[in-house]
Amino acid sequence: MAAWSERLAGVRGVLLDISGVLHDSGEGGGVPIPGSVEALARLKRSQLKVRFCTNESQKSRGDLVGLLRHMGFDISEGEVTAPAPATCLILKERGLRPHLLIHDGIRSEFAQIDTSNPNCVVIADAGESFSYQNMNKAFQVLMELDNPVLISLGKGRYYKETSGLMLDVGAYTKALEYACGIKAEVVGKPAPGYFQSALQEMGVESHEAIMIGDDIVGDVGGAQRCGMRALQVRTGKFRSRLGGSHGPATALLLPRVPSPGCPLFSLWDV
Amino acid sequence: MAAWSERLAGVRGVLLDISGVLHDSGEGGGVPIPGSVEALARLKRSQLKVRFCTNESQKSRGDLVGLLRHMGFDISEGEVTAPAPATCLILKERGLRPHLLIHDGIRSEFAQIDTSNPNCVVIADAGESFSYQNMNKAFQVLMELDNPVLISLGKGRYYKETSGLMLDVGAYTKALEYACGIKAEVVGKPAPGYFQSALQEMGVESHEAIMIGDDIVGDVGGAQRCGMRALQVRTGKFRSRLGGSHGPATALLLPRVPSPGCPLFSLWDV
Numbered sequence: 001m002a003a004w005s006e007r008l009a010g011v012r013g014v015l016l017d018i019s020g021v022l023h024d025s026g027e028g029g030g031v032p033i034p035g036s037v038e039a040l041a042r043l044k045r046s047q048l049k050v051r052f053c054t055n056e057s058q059k060s061r062g063d064l065v066g067l068l069r070h071m072g073f074d075i076s077e078g079e080v081t082a083p084a085p086a087t088c089l090i091l092k093e094r095g096l097r098p099h100l101l102i103h104d105g106i107r108s109e110f111a112q113i114d115t116s117n118p119n120c121v122v123i124a125d126a127g128e129s130f131s132y133q134n135m136n137k138a139f140q141v142l143m144e145l146d147n148p149v150l151i152s153l154g155k156g157r158y159y160k161e162t163s164g165l166m167l168d169v170g171a172y173t174k175a176l177e178y179a180c181g182i183k184a185e186v187v188g189k190p191a192p193g194y195f196q197s198a199l200q201e202m203g204v205e206s207h208e209a210i211m212i213g214d215d216i217v218g219d220v221g222g223a224q225r226c227g228m229r230a231l232q233v234r235t236g237k238f239r240s241r242l243g244g245s246h247g248p249a250t251a252l253l254l255p256r257v258p259s260p261g262c263p264l265f266s267l268w269d270v
Numbered sequence: 271m272a273a274w275s276e277r278l279a280g281v282r283g284v285l286l287d288i289s290g291v292l293h294d295s296g297e298g299g300g301v302p303i304p305g306s307v308e309a310l311a312r313l314k315r316s317q318l319k320v321r322f323c324t325n326e327s328q329k330s331r332g333d334l335v336g337l338l339r340h341m342g343f344d345i346s347e348g349e350v351t352a353p354a355p356a357t358c359l360i361l362k363e364r365g366l367r368p369h370l371l372i373h374d375g376i377r378s379e380f381a382q383i384d385t386s387n388p389n390c391v392v393i394a395d396a397g398e399s400f401s402y403q404n405m406n407k408a409f410q411v412l413m414e415l416d417n418p419v420l421i422s423l424g425k426g427r428y429y430k431e432t433s434g435l436m437l438d439v440g441a442y443t444k445a446l447e448y449a450c451g452i453k454a455e456v457v458g459k460p461a462p463g464y465f466q467s468a469l470q471e472m473g474v475e476s477h478e479a480i481m482i483g484d485d486i487v488g489d490v491g492g493a494q495r496c497g498m499r500a501l502q503v504r505t506g507k508f509r510s511r512l513g514g515s516h517g518p519a520t521a522l523l524l525p526r527v528p529s530p531g532c533p534l535f536s537l538w539d540v
Protein backbone atom coordinates (compact mmCIF):
# COMPACT_ATOMS: atom_id res chain seq x y z
CA MET A 1 0.00 0.00 0.00
CA ALA A 2 1.41 3.37 -0.97
CA ALA A 3 2.24 5.90 1.74
CA TRP A 4 -0.31 8.61 2.40
CA SER A 5 2.05 11.34 1.26
CA GLU A 6 2.34 9.56 -2.09
CA ARG A 7 -1.38 8.96 -2.44
CA LEU A 8 -2.21 12.58 -1.76
CA ALA A 9 0.65 14.13 -3.75
CA GLY A 10 -0.42 17.08 -5.86
CA VAL A 11 -3.86 17.51 -4.32
CA ARG A 12 -4.94 21.15 -4.56
CA GLY A 13 -8.67 20.89 -3.98
CA VAL A 14 -11.06 18.95 -1.77
CA LEU A 15 -14.66 18.18 -2.68
CA LEU A 16 -16.70 17.41 0.41
CA ASP A 17 -19.95 15.51 0.54
CA ILE A 18 -22.29 16.97 3.16
CA SER A 19 -24.74 14.39 4.54
CA GLY A 20 -22.87 11.67 6.41
CA VAL A 21 -19.64 13.69 6.32
CA LEU A 22 -20.51 17.03 7.91
CA HIS A 23 -23.74 15.98 9.61
CA ASP A 24 -26.37 13.30 9.87
CA SER A 25 -29.71 14.75 8.80
CA GLY A 26 -32.86 13.99 10.76
CA GLU A 27 -35.44 15.33 13.17
CA GLY A 28 -34.94 19.05 13.78
CA GLY A 29 -32.27 19.28 11.06
CA GLY A 30 -30.06 16.52 12.40
CA VAL A 31 -26.75 16.70 14.26
CA PRO A 32 -23.17 17.49 13.29
CA ILE A 33 -20.84 14.49 13.15
CA PRO A 34 -18.42 14.81 16.09
CA GLY A 35 -15.25 16.62 15.06
CA SER A 36 -16.51 17.69 11.65
CA VAL A 37 -17.04 21.38 12.47
CA GLU A 38 -13.42 21.60 13.59
CA ALA A 39 -12.20 19.46 10.68
CA LEU A 40 -13.82 21.80 8.18
CA ALA A 41 -12.38 24.83 9.96
CA ARG A 42 -8.87 23.30 9.73
CA LEU A 43 -9.39 22.45 6.09
CA LYS A 44 -10.41 26.03 5.33
CA ARG A 45 -7.29 27.34 7.06
CA SER A 46 -5.11 25.11 4.86
CA GLN A 47 -3.83 25.88 1.35
CA LEU A 48 -6.39 23.53 -0.16
CA LYS A 49 -9.38 24.80 -2.10
CA VAL A 50 -12.66 23.52 -0.69
CA ARG A 51 -16.03 22.97 -2.36
CA PHE A 52 -19.11 21.09 -1.22
CA CYS A 53 -20.63 18.61 -3.65
CA THR A 54 -23.95 17.27 -2.41
CA ASN A 55 -26.91 15.31 -3.73
CA GLU A 56 -29.16 16.92 -1.12
CA SER A 57 -32.54 17.29 -2.75
CA GLN A 58 -34.94 17.64 0.17
CA LYS A 59 -33.82 21.13 1.17
CA SER A 60 -33.06 24.21 -0.89
CA ARG A 61 -29.40 25.22 -0.99
CA GLY A 62 -30.22 28.25 1.16
CA ASP A 63 -32.00 26.21 3.83
CA LEU A 64 -29.24 23.60 3.89
CA VAL A 65 -26.49 26.18 4.29
CA GLY A 66 -28.50 28.01 6.99
CA LEU A 67 -28.86 24.77 8.92
CA LEU A 68 -25.17 23.93 8.65
CA ARG A 69 -24.07 27.45 9.64
CA HIS A 70 -26.34 27.17 12.66
CA MET A 71 -24.43 23.99 13.60
CA GLY A 72 -21.18 25.95 13.40
CA PHE A 73 -19.93 24.99 9.91
CA ASP A 74 -18.00 27.57 7.87
CA ILE A 75 -20.00 27.26 4.64
CA SER A 76 -21.71 29.66 2.23
CA GLU A 77 -24.26 29.10 -0.51
CA GLY A 78 -21.81 29.95 -3.29
CA GLU A 79 -19.50 27.12 -2.24
CA VAL A 80 -22.16 24.42 -2.73
CA THR A 81 -22.80 22.37 -5.88
CA ALA A 82 -26.35 21.01 -5.53
CA PRO A 83 -28.57 19.13 -7.99
CA ALA A 84 -31.65 21.36 -7.97
CA PRO A 85 -30.00 24.49 -9.44
CA ALA A 86 -28.16 22.26 -11.94
CA THR A 87 -31.48 20.71 -12.95
CA CYS A 88 -33.13 24.11 -13.44
CA LEU A 89 -30.39 25.03 -15.94
CA ILE A 90 -31.05 21.83 -17.90
CA LEU A 91 -34.82 22.33 -17.87
CA LYS A 92 -34.45 25.86 -19.25
CA GLU A 93 -31.88 24.87 -21.89
CA ARG A 94 -34.07 22.07 -23.21
CA GLY A 95 -37.47 23.73 -22.87
CA LEU A 96 -38.65 21.07 -20.44
CA ARG A 97 -41.72 21.65 -18.25
CA PRO A 98 -41.49 19.24 -15.33
CA HIS A 99 -44.03 17.43 -13.25
CA LEU A 100 -42.26 17.69 -9.88
CA LEU A 101 -42.09 14.67 -7.57
CA ILE A 102 -40.16 16.49 -4.86
CA HIS A 103 -40.16 17.45 -1.20
CA ASP A 104 -41.87 20.70 -0.30
CA GLY A 105 -38.55 21.84 1.20
CA ILE A 106 -36.99 22.20 -2.24
CA ARG A 107 -39.96 23.55 -4.17
CA SER A 108 -38.65 27.12 -3.96
CA GLU A 109 -35.66 26.15 -6.15
CA PHE A 110 -38.11 25.55 -9.01
CA ALA A 111 -40.07 28.79 -8.53
CA GLN A 112 -38.95 30.17 -11.92
CA ILE A 113 -39.73 26.96 -13.82
CA ASP A 114 -42.84 26.54 -15.98
CA THR A 115 -44.64 23.42 -14.77
CA SER A 116 -47.75 23.74 -16.93
CA ASN A 117 -48.62 20.89 -19.30
CA PRO A 118 -45.62 18.76 -18.24
CA ASN A 119 -43.36 17.11 -20.80
CA CYS A 120 -41.04 15.44 -18.28
CA VAL A 121 -40.84 14.31 -14.67
CA VAL A 122 -38.26 15.52 -12.15
CA ILE A 123 -37.79 13.23 -9.16
CA ALA A 124 -35.87 14.18 -6.03
CA ASP A 125 -35.63 12.86 -2.50
CA ALA A 126 -39.29 13.45 -1.68
CA GLY A 127 -39.20 11.60 1.66
CA GLU A 128 -42.69 11.26 3.10
CA SER A 129 -44.06 12.70 -0.15
CA PHE A 130 -43.19 9.40 -1.85
CA SER A 131 -46.78 8.30 -1.30
CA TYR A 132 -48.36 5.75 -3.64
CA GLN A 133 -50.58 8.49 -5.01
CA ASN A 134 -47.67 10.80 -5.81
CA MET A 135 -45.60 8.01 -7.34
CA ASN A 136 -48.55 6.89 -9.42
CA LYS A 137 -49.19 10.41 -10.67
CA ALA A 138 -45.56 10.72 -11.85
CA PHE A 139 -45.87 7.28 -13.48
CA GLN A 140 -49.05 8.28 -15.29
CA VAL A 141 -47.47 11.52 -16.56
CA LEU A 142 -44.54 9.54 -17.99
CA MET A 143 -46.81 6.95 -19.60
CA GLU A 144 -48.73 9.70 -21.39
CA LEU A 145 -45.59 11.10 -23.02
CA ASP A 146 -44.41 9.95 -26.44
CA ASN A 147 -40.80 10.41 -25.35
CA PRO A 148 -40.85 10.06 -21.59
CA VAL A 149 -38.04 12.02 -19.92
CA LEU A 150 -37.26 11.32 -16.27
CA ILE A 151 -34.66 13.48 -14.53
CA SER A 152 -33.44 12.16 -11.20
CA LEU A 153 -31.60 14.36 -8.70
CA GLY A 154 -28.96 11.83 -7.76
CA LYS A 155 -29.47 8.10 -7.61
CA GLY A 156 -28.51 7.39 -4.01
CA ARG A 157 -29.73 4.11 -2.55
CA TYR A 158 -30.10 5.34 1.03
CA TYR A 159 -28.70 7.76 3.53
CA LYS A 160 -28.36 7.85 7.26
CA GLU A 161 -30.58 9.97 9.45
CA THR A 162 -30.29 10.20 13.20
CA SER A 163 -33.19 7.71 13.38
CA GLY A 164 -31.59 5.16 11.04
CA LEU A 165 -31.05 4.37 7.37
CA MET A 166 -33.54 6.01 5.00
CA LEU A 167 -34.47 5.15 1.41
CA ASP A 168 -33.09 7.71 -1.03
CA VAL A 169 -34.35 8.94 -4.39
CA GLY A 170 -32.47 6.27 -6.38
CA ALA A 171 -34.77 3.53 -5.14
CA TYR A 172 -37.86 5.40 -6.34
CA THR A 173 -36.18 6.31 -9.61
CA LYS A 174 -35.56 2.60 -10.23
CA ALA A 175 -39.26 1.96 -9.57
CA LEU A 176 -40.33 4.46 -12.24
CA GLU A 177 -37.65 3.26 -14.67
CA TYR A 178 -38.92 -0.30 -14.35
CA ALA A 179 -42.61 0.57 -14.54
CA CYS A 180 -42.18 2.76 -17.63
CA GLY A 181 -39.38 0.80 -19.32
CA ILE A 182 -37.15 3.88 -19.47
CA LYS A 183 -33.79 5.09 -18.15
CA ALA A 184 -33.55 8.22 -16.02
CA GLU A 185 -31.06 11.03 -16.62
CA VAL A 186 -29.16 11.62 -13.39
CA VAL A 187 -28.26 15.13 -12.27
CA GLY A 188 -25.95 14.76 -9.29
CA LYS A 189 -23.25 12.38 -8.17
CA PRO A 190 -22.11 10.00 -9.67
CA ALA A 191 -22.83 11.66 -13.05
CA PRO A 192 -19.47 12.75 -14.51
CA GLY A 193 -20.82 16.13 -15.69
CA TYR A 194 -21.84 16.95 -12.16
CA PHE A 195 -18.37 16.37 -10.72
CA GLN A 196 -16.88 18.30 -13.64
CA SER A 197 -19.03 21.33 -12.93
CA ALA A 198 -18.00 21.25 -9.25
CA LEU A 199 -14.32 21.04 -10.25
CA GLN A 200 -14.75 23.91 -12.69
CA GLU A 201 -16.39 26.06 -10.02
CA MET A 202 -13.45 25.26 -7.72
CA GLY A 203 -10.87 25.91 -10.46
CA VAL A 204 -9.05 22.62 -9.99
CA GLU A 205 -8.29 19.80 -12.42
CA SER A 206 -9.62 16.33 -11.66
CA HIS A 207 -6.14 14.88 -11.03
CA GLU A 208 -5.53 17.60 -8.46
CA ALA A 209 -8.73 16.94 -6.54
CA ILE A 210 -9.91 14.51 -3.90
CA MET A 211 -13.51 13.69 -3.04
CA ILE A 212 -14.41 12.88 0.57
CA GLY A 213 -17.72 11.10 1.03
CA ASP A 214 -19.56 8.28 2.75
CA ASP A 215 -21.05 6.67 -0.40
CA ILE A 216 -18.90 4.08 -2.10
CA VAL A 217 -20.85 4.37 -5.36
CA GLY A 218 -22.01 7.99 -5.52
CA ASP A 219 -18.95 9.63 -4.00
CA VAL A 220 -15.96 7.30 -4.30
CA GLY A 221 -16.77 5.45 -7.52
CA GLY A 222 -18.13 8.51 -9.30
CA ALA A 223 -15.11 10.66 -8.43
CA GLN A 224 -12.65 7.95 -9.42
CA ARG A 225 -14.30 7.56 -12.81
CA CYS A 226 -13.70 11.29 -13.33
CA GLY A 227 -9.98 10.88 -12.66
CA MET A 228 -10.15 12.19 -9.12
CA ARG A 229 -8.93 10.52 -5.98
CA ALA A 230 -11.46 9.68 -3.30
CA LEU A 231 -11.62 8.94 0.40
CA GLN A 232 -14.48 7.18 2.14
CA VAL A 233 -15.26 8.30 5.68
CA ARG A 234 -16.40 5.79 8.27
CA THR A 235 -19.41 7.91 9.23
CA GLY A 236 -22.85 8.45 7.68
CA LYS A 237 -24.08 5.46 5.72
CA PHE A 238 -20.68 3.73 5.86
CA ARG A 239 -21.13 0.12 7.00
CA SER A 240 -18.11 -2.08 7.53
CA ARG A 241 -20.11 -5.13 6.34
CA LEU A 242 -20.19 -3.70 2.85
CA GLY A 243 -16.52 -2.85 3.09
CA GLY A 244 -14.91 -1.67 -0.09
CA SER A 245 -16.42 -4.39 -2.19
CA HIS A 246 -19.98 -3.15 -2.54
CA GLY A 247 -20.26 -1.28 -5.80
CA PRO A 248 -17.84 -0.67 -8.60
CA ALA A 249 -15.27 1.28 -6.62
CA THR A 250 -12.63 0.39 -4.11
CA ALA A 251 -12.58 2.75 -1.19
CA LEU A 252 -9.50 4.34 0.25
CA LEU A 253 -10.76 4.49 3.81
CA LEU A 254 -9.76 7.22 6.17
CA PRO A 255 -7.59 5.55 8.79
CA ARG A 256 -9.17 5.02 12.17
CA VAL A 257 -6.02 6.04 13.99
CA PRO A 258 -3.47 8.75 13.18
CA SER A 259 -1.40 7.60 10.25
CA PRO A 260 2.02 9.11 9.65
CA GLY A 261 2.09 11.15 6.48
CA CYS A 262 -1.68 11.34 6.02
CA PRO A 263 -2.29 15.08 6.07
CA LEU A 264 -6.02 14.63 5.58
CA PHE A 265 -6.31 12.62 8.73
CA SER A 266 -5.27 15.58 10.82
CA LEU A 267 -7.63 17.75 8.77
CA TRP A 268 -10.49 15.33 8.63
CA ASP A 269 -10.20 13.46 11.88
CA VAL A 270 -13.55 11.71 11.90
CA MET B 271 -48.37 -16.44 -40.52
CA ALA B 272 -49.74 -19.86 -39.62
CA ALA B 273 -53.50 -20.43 -39.63
CA TRP B 274 -55.29 -20.29 -36.31
CA SER B 275 -56.24 -23.96 -36.49
CA GLU B 276 -52.57 -24.82 -36.80
CA ARG B 277 -51.47 -22.49 -34.01
CA LEU B 278 -54.01 -23.88 -31.60
CA ALA B 279 -53.69 -27.56 -32.56
CA GLY B 280 -53.55 -29.88 -29.57
CA VAL B 281 -54.60 -27.33 -26.98
CA ARG B 282 -56.40 -29.06 -24.11
CA GLY B 283 -56.25 -26.44 -21.39
CA VAL B 284 -56.58 -22.68 -21.07
CA LEU B 285 -54.93 -20.62 -18.34
CA LEU B 286 -56.71 -17.31 -17.91
CA ASP B 287 -55.29 -14.19 -16.33
CA ILE B 288 -57.95 -12.31 -14.35
CA SER B 289 -57.26 -8.57 -14.10
CA GLY B 290 -57.42 -6.98 -17.54
CA VAL B 291 -58.94 -10.14 -19.05
CA LEU B 292 -62.05 -10.85 -16.96
CA HIS B 293 -62.39 -7.43 -15.36
CA ASP B 294 -60.71 -4.11 -14.74
CA SER B 295 -60.25 -3.65 -11.01
CA GLY B 296 -60.99 -0.33 -9.37
CA GLU B 297 -63.39 1.63 -7.21
CA GLY B 298 -66.10 -0.63 -5.76
CA GLY B 299 -64.37 -3.75 -7.11
CA GLY B 300 -64.14 -2.61 -10.71
CA VAL B 301 -66.16 -3.63 -13.75
CA PRO B 302 -66.29 -6.71 -15.97
CA ILE B 303 -64.75 -6.29 -19.41
CA PRO B 304 -67.59 -6.31 -21.94
CA GLY B 305 -68.22 -9.81 -23.28
CA SER B 306 -65.94 -11.55 -20.80
CA VAL B 307 -68.69 -13.08 -18.62
CA GLU B 308 -70.17 -14.72 -21.71
CA ALA B 309 -66.75 -15.68 -23.08
CA LEU B 310 -65.89 -17.51 -19.87
CA ALA B 311 -69.26 -19.27 -19.88
CA ARG B 312 -68.66 -20.46 -23.46
CA LEU B 313 -65.14 -21.59 -22.56
CA LYS B 314 -66.48 -23.60 -19.63
CA ARG B 315 -69.03 -25.31 -21.91
CA SER B 316 -66.25 -26.35 -24.30
CA GLN B 317 -64.03 -29.44 -24.02
CA LEU B 318 -61.13 -27.31 -22.80
CA LYS B 319 -59.93 -27.42 -19.22
CA VAL B 320 -59.89 -23.99 -17.61
CA ARG B 321 -57.80 -22.60 -14.77
CA PHE B 322 -57.23 -19.05 -13.57
CA CYS B 323 -53.65 -17.94 -13.05
CA THR B 324 -53.43 -14.53 -11.40
CA ASN B 325 -50.85 -12.33 -9.73
CA GLU B 326 -53.60 -10.61 -7.73
CA SER B 327 -52.06 -9.75 -4.40
CA GLN B 328 -54.32 -7.01 -3.02
CA LYS B 329 -57.29 -9.27 -2.34
CA SER B 330 -57.53 -12.71 -0.78
CA ARG B 331 -58.50 -15.51 -3.15
CA GLY B 332 -61.90 -15.73 -1.42
CA ASP B 333 -62.62 -12.02 -1.77
CA LEU B 334 -61.52 -11.99 -5.41
CA VAL B 335 -63.70 -14.94 -6.34
CA GLY B 336 -66.65 -13.46 -4.45
CA LEU B 337 -66.30 -10.23 -6.38
CA LEU B 338 -66.06 -11.99 -9.73
CA ARG B 339 -69.02 -14.26 -9.00
CA HIS B 340 -71.02 -11.16 -8.09
CA MET B 341 -70.17 -9.82 -11.57
CA GLY B 342 -71.55 -13.01 -13.09
CA PHE B 343 -68.35 -15.01 -13.71
CA ASP B 344 -68.44 -18.79 -13.36
CA ILE B 345 -65.44 -19.19 -11.08
CA SER B 346 -64.66 -20.95 -7.81
CA GLU B 347 -61.80 -20.62 -5.35
CA GLY B 348 -60.36 -24.04 -6.15
CA GLU B 349 -59.85 -23.05 -9.79
CA VAL B 350 -57.57 -20.14 -8.96
CA THR B 351 -53.76 -20.20 -8.71
CA ALA B 352 -52.80 -17.12 -6.68
CA PRO B 353 -49.44 -15.99 -5.26
CA ALA B 354 -50.36 -15.56 -1.57
CA PRO B 355 -51.20 -19.21 -0.87
CA ALA B 356 -48.14 -20.26 -2.90
CA THR B 357 -45.99 -17.93 -0.79
CA CYS B 358 -47.36 -19.32 2.48
CA LEU B 359 -46.24 -22.81 1.42
CA ILE B 360 -42.72 -21.52 0.74
CA LEU B 361 -42.54 -19.64 4.04
CA LYS B 362 -43.53 -22.74 5.98
CA GLU B 363 -41.17 -25.03 4.06
CA ARG B 364 -38.19 -22.77 4.66
CA GLY B 365 -39.00 -21.64 8.19
CA LEU B 366 -39.25 -18.01 7.11
CA ARG B 367 -40.94 -15.42 9.31
CA PRO B 368 -41.92 -12.50 7.09
CA HIS B 369 -42.23 -8.81 7.64
CA LEU B 370 -45.30 -8.20 5.47
CA LEU B 371 -45.44 -5.20 3.13
CA ILE B 372 -48.91 -5.98 1.86
CA HIS B 373 -52.42 -4.61 1.42
CA ASP B 374 -54.83 -5.12 4.30
CA GLY B 375 -57.12 -6.94 1.86
CA ILE B 376 -54.76 -9.92 1.67
CA ARG B 377 -53.62 -10.05 5.30
CA SER B 378 -56.03 -12.89 6.09
CA GLU B 379 -54.08 -15.20 3.72
CA PHE B 380 -51.12 -14.93 6.11
CA ALA B 381 -53.13 -15.54 9.30
CA GLN B 382 -51.35 -18.86 10.00
CA ILE B 383 -47.85 -17.46 9.42
CA ASP B 384 -45.47 -16.56 12.25
CA THR B 385 -44.40 -12.95 11.71
CA SER B 386 -42.44 -12.50 14.94
CA ASN B 387 -38.77 -11.51 14.74
CA PRO B 388 -38.78 -11.37 10.91
CA ASN B 389 -36.04 -13.04 8.87
CA CYS B 390 -37.40 -12.02 5.46
CA VAL B 391 -39.68 -9.49 3.76
CA VAL B 392 -42.74 -10.38 1.69
CA ILE B 393 -43.88 -7.65 -0.69
CA ALA B 394 -47.20 -7.68 -2.53
CA ASP B 395 -49.31 -5.11 -4.35
CA ALA B 396 -49.83 -2.91 -1.30
CA GLY B 397 -51.44 -0.04 -3.22
CA GLU B 398 -51.96 2.97 -0.97
CA SER B 399 -50.01 1.13 1.75
CA PHE B 400 -46.84 1.75 -0.28
CA SER B 401 -46.17 4.79 1.89
CA TYR B 402 -42.62 6.02 2.39
CA GLN B 403 -42.82 4.91 5.99
CA ASN B 404 -43.88 1.36 5.09
CA MET B 405 -41.30 1.05 2.33
CA ASN B 406 -38.60 2.34 4.64
CA LYS B 407 -39.55 -0.12 7.36
CA ALA B 408 -39.24 -3.04 4.93
CA PHE B 409 -35.90 -1.63 3.73
CA GLN B 410 -34.62 -1.37 7.30
CA VAL B 411 -35.68 -4.95 8.10
CA LEU B 412 -33.76 -6.20 5.04
CA MET B 413 -30.67 -4.16 5.89
CA GLU B 414 -30.57 -5.68 9.37
CA LEU B 415 -30.47 -9.25 8.01
CA ASP B 416 -27.21 -11.05 7.34
CA ASN B 417 -28.81 -12.85 4.40
CA PRO B 418 -31.64 -10.59 3.28
CA VAL B 419 -34.49 -12.54 1.63
CA LEU B 420 -37.11 -10.60 -0.30
CA ILE B 421 -40.09 -12.50 -1.70
CA SER B 422 -42.17 -10.60 -4.24
CA LEU B 423 -45.71 -11.66 -5.17
CA GLY B 424 -45.33 -11.16 -8.90
CA LYS B 425 -43.22 -8.48 -10.53
CA GLY B 426 -45.82 -6.68 -12.61
CA ARG B 427 -44.94 -3.18 -13.77
CA TYR B 428 -48.47 -1.82 -13.72
CA TYR B 429 -52.08 -2.77 -14.19
CA LYS B 430 -55.18 -1.01 -15.36
CA GLU B 431 -57.88 0.14 -13.02
CA THR B 432 -61.06 1.84 -14.10
CA SER B 433 -59.40 5.16 -13.15
CA GLY B 434 -56.25 4.53 -15.20
CA LEU B 435 -52.90 2.74 -15.10
CA MET B 436 -51.61 1.91 -11.62
CA LEU B 437 -48.11 1.04 -10.41
CA ASP B 438 -47.82 -2.63 -9.52
CA VAL B 439 -45.66 -4.45 -6.99
CA GLY B 440 -42.76 -4.97 -9.41
CA ALA B 441 -41.86 -1.30 -9.34
CA TYR B 442 -41.59 -1.30 -5.55
CA THR B 443 -39.69 -4.58 -5.57
CA LYS B 444 -37.14 -2.98 -7.88
CA ALA B 445 -36.82 -0.09 -5.44
CA LEU B 446 -35.97 -2.43 -2.55
CA GLU B 447 -33.67 -4.56 -4.72
CA TYR B 448 -31.70 -1.48 -5.69
CA ALA B 449 -31.58 0.04 -2.20
CA CYS B 450 -30.41 -3.21 -0.58
CA GLY B 451 -28.28 -4.53 -3.44
CA ILE B 452 -30.23 -7.80 -3.55
CA LYS B 453 -32.43 -9.78 -5.94
CA ALA B 454 -36.00 -10.72 -5.01
CA GLU B 455 -37.47 -14.20 -5.36
CA VAL B 456 -40.66 -13.92 -7.40
CA VAL B 457 -43.71 -16.00 -6.53
CA GLY B 458 -46.19 -15.51 -9.36
CA LYS B 459 -46.05 -15.01 -13.09
CA PRO B 460 -43.62 -15.04 -14.90
CA ALA B 461 -41.75 -17.43 -12.56
CA PRO B 462 -41.66 -20.84 -14.32
CA GLY B 463 -42.49 -22.76 -11.13
CA TYR B 464 -45.68 -20.77 -10.77
CA PHE B 465 -46.95 -21.67 -14.24
CA GLN B 466 -45.91 -25.27 -13.67
CA SER B 467 -47.97 -25.51 -10.49
CA ALA B 468 -51.01 -24.09 -12.31
CA LEU B 469 -50.56 -26.62 -15.13
CA GLN B 470 -50.19 -29.44 -12.61
CA GLU B 471 -53.38 -28.37 -10.85
CA MET B 472 -55.13 -28.37 -14.24
CA GLY B 473 -53.65 -31.74 -15.25
CA VAL B 474 -52.36 -30.50 -18.59
CA GLU B 475 -48.84 -30.52 -20.09
CA SER B 476 -47.28 -27.22 -21.06
CA HIS B 477 -47.37 -27.99 -24.81
CA GLU B 478 -51.12 -28.64 -24.51
CA ALA B 479 -51.86 -25.34 -22.78
CA ILE B 480 -52.42 -21.76 -23.80
CA MET B 481 -52.19 -18.71 -21.56
CA ILE B 482 -54.48 -15.76 -22.21
CA GLY B 483 -53.43 -12.48 -20.61
CA ASP B 484 -52.92 -8.78 -21.08
CA ASP B 485 -49.28 -8.62 -19.94
CA ILE B 486 -46.66 -9.18 -22.60
CA VAL B 487 -43.98 -9.96 -20.03
CA GLY B 488 -45.78 -11.61 -17.13
CA ASP B 489 -48.36 -13.59 -19.11
CA VAL B 490 -47.14 -14.04 -22.67
CA GLY B 491 -43.38 -14.14 -22.18
CA GLY B 492 -43.55 -16.21 -19.01
CA ALA B 493 -45.88 -18.80 -20.50
CA GLN B 494 -43.83 -19.10 -23.68
CA ARG B 495 -40.66 -19.71 -21.67
CA CYS B 496 -42.50 -22.64 -20.06
CA GLY B 497 -43.27 -24.19 -23.42
CA MET B 498 -46.87 -22.99 -23.51
CA ARG B 499 -48.56 -21.00 -26.18
CA ALA B 500 -49.90 -17.56 -25.29
CA LEU B 501 -52.43 -15.03 -26.51
CA GLN B 502 -52.44 -11.37 -25.60
CA VAL B 503 -55.84 -9.71 -25.29
CA ARG B 504 -56.32 -6.12 -26.37
CA THR B 505 -57.94 -5.17 -23.07
CA GLY B 506 -56.57 -4.34 -19.61
CA LYS B 507 -53.10 -2.84 -19.73
CA PHE B 508 -52.64 -3.67 -23.42
CA ARG B 509 -51.44 -0.62 -25.29
CA SER B 510 -50.96 -0.72 -29.04
CA ARG B 511 -48.02 1.71 -28.80
CA LEU B 512 -45.99 -0.95 -27.07
CA GLY B 513 -47.12 -3.50 -29.60
CA GLY B 514 -45.38 -6.83 -29.43
CA SER B 515 -41.94 -5.36 -29.09
CA HIS B 516 -41.98 -4.28 -25.48
CA GLY B 517 -40.45 -7.03 -23.43
CA PRO B 518 -38.82 -10.29 -24.32
CA ALA B 519 -41.88 -11.96 -25.87
CA THR B 520 -43.72 -11.61 -29.12
CA ALA B 521 -47.44 -11.50 -28.66
CA LEU B 522 -49.91 -13.50 -30.64
CA LEU B 523 -52.69 -10.95 -30.48
CA LEU B 524 -56.30 -11.97 -30.45
CA PRO B 525 -57.72 -10.80 -33.76
CA ARG B 526 -59.94 -7.73 -33.63
CA VAL B 527 -62.39 -9.23 -36.09
CA PRO B 528 -63.64 -12.81 -36.51
CA SER B 529 -60.87 -14.85 -38.01
CA PRO B 530 -61.67 -18.09 -39.80
CA GLY B 531 -60.32 -21.09 -37.96
CA CYS B 532 -59.60 -19.27 -34.71
CA PRO B 533 -61.78 -21.14 -32.23
CA LEU B 534 -60.63 -18.98 -29.36
CA PHE B 535 -61.96 -15.89 -31.01
CA SER B 536 -65.47 -17.20 -30.77
CA LEU B 537 -64.79 -18.26 -27.21
CA TRP B 538 -62.93 -15.18 -26.16
CA ASP B 539 -64.48 -12.44 -28.21
CA VAL B 540 -63.10 -9.44 -26.37
